[in-house]
Amino acid sequence: MSALLQRLSEALAGGALAGGLGAGAERFAEHREGDAPELDERVLRGVARLLATQPETAAYLSNRPGWLTSAAGLAASGLAERAEAFAGEDLEILELDLESALDALRLRRRDEMALAACADLADLAPFDAISEFLSRLAESTARAALALAQREVSGPDLGGDFAWWAWARWRGASSPTTAIWT
DSSP states (O other): OOHHHHHHHHHHTTSTTTTOOOHHHHHHHHHHGGGOOOOOHHHHHHHHHHHHHOHHHHHHHTTOTTHHHHHHTHHHHHHHHHHHTHHHHHHHHHTSOHHHHHHHHHHHHHHHHHHHHHHHHTTOSOHHHHHHHHHHHHHHHHHHHHHHHHHHOOSSOOGGGHHHHHHHHHTTOSSHHHHHHO
């Protein structure tokens, strides 16, 4: 048993999830052993609970080398500081080609949602702060995806009305006015 897996198991000891680390957590510990920073006990407990309750997330995170370092920062900076960085990350993502940008958005969403779950399971933040963080993540992701769509779509310049027109087209209407009345 690796040292990281042992620490994760100890973090669950005495609780309802004791002995609940499965194959996903073992794979995570195996792949992330080398980049495991010193984790605050609360963060370690949150990571262990996340891995024990979400095997698919454990498998995903085993392939994300920087995630544990991000999790380690939760105790110091919290979710609000992470949410502040979304705007800067969006600018970097928008410089990528379409497929790379969409991949980056998907990976960021999954990484950040796992961090939010970790913060919740570790009692690092109140429910309101976690909800605010997830809302800001969703808004940032939607804003970046909309900017990508606007960049990639050819046709008349719709300016700030792009979302309005997109909604109308989604409704199957030829214009926003028609969409409202159908």
